[in-house]
Amino acid sequence: GENVEQHPSTLSVQEGDSAVIKCTYSDSASNYFPWYKQELGKGPQLIIDIRSNVGEKKDQRIAVTLNKTAKHFSLHITETQPEDSAVYFCAAPSQGGSEKLVFGKGTKLTVNP
Amino acid sequence: NAGVMQNPRHLVRRRGQEARLRCSPMKGHSHVYWYRQLPEEGLKFMVYLQKENIIDESGMPKERFSAEFPKEGPSILRIQQVVRGDSAAYFCASSPQGGFRYEQYFGPGTRLTVT
Numbered sequence: 001g002e003n004v005e006q007h008p009s010t011l012s013v014q015e016g017d018s019a020v021i022k023c024t025y026s027d028s029a030s031n032y033f034p035w036y037k038q039e040l041g042k043g044p045q046l047i048i049d050i051r052s053n054v055g056e057k058k059d060q061r062i063a064v065t066l067n068k069t070a071k072h073f074s075l076h077i078t079e080t081q082p083e084d085s086a087v088y089f090c091a092a093p094s095q096g097g098s099e100k101l102v103f104g105k106g107t108k109l110t111v112n113p
Numbered sequence: 114n115a116g117v118m119q120n121p122r123h124l125v126r127r128r129g130q131e132a133r134l135r136c137s138p139m140k141g142h143s144h145v146y147w148y149r150q151l152p153e154e155g156l157k158f159m160v161y162l163q164k165e166n167i168i169d170e171s172g173m174p175k176e177r178f179s180a181e182f183p184k185e186g187p188s189i190l191r192i193q194q195v196v197r198g199d200s201a202a203y204f205c206a207s208s209p210q211g212g213f214r215y216e217q218y219f220g221p222g223t224r225l226t227v228t
Contacts, residue, residue: 044204101156
């Protein structure tokens with residue numbers, strides 16, 4: 001089955017700096033990689049995703065890059081703002097006929113004003 | 114367009130009682146997934162359902178836990194004879210019928226506390 005590793009577990013940046021969170025996955029057949037943002041007391045919110053036929057996707061201040069050869073993908077947040085503070089989770093699909101997602105353990109991002 | 118709805122948002126049960134968690138998927142979505150989140154942990158898959166069918170329950174504990182998604186009404190996650198270790202946040206996600214089912218949208222969760 002799929003195994004997803006996420007680093008770092010905590011990340012603290014100054015407002016305006018960039019933040020990068022990295023994930024690796026084990027199943028080379030995986031073809032979809034979402035990122036979720038979870039604020040305290042709320043459910044995970046899908047913020048961006050990438051499919052394996054592209055190497056990079058951008059949406060305003062956030063971007064995701066995918067390296068299929070190395071089996072890793074990264075979330076990049078530029079010009080960070082205090083409201084970006086949250087826990088971010090990466091995920092990958094579990095193969096074998098089920099549509100379940102396997103999640104990383106999360107990165108707690110703190111943006112200091 | 115309302116998102117995924119879950120209720121109750123908070124549930125307190127004594128050991129041995131039953132917990133019933135409800136999930137209404139987004140409009141137009143017919144696939145429902147339940148995940149459990151322990152404190153400081155990621156989300157762990159429990160069960161995947163379509164209307165009147167359990168597709169994958171490989172993440173469900175073998176005893177005390179059950180799930181359903183009837184033809185009418187919300188999906189229900191039921192935990193019988195709760196124990197302290199069941200305390201967690203339980204999230205429901207849904208994906209569209211005929212769409213890309215890995216694209217899952219989550220509800221606000223039910224935080225279960227067992228005393």
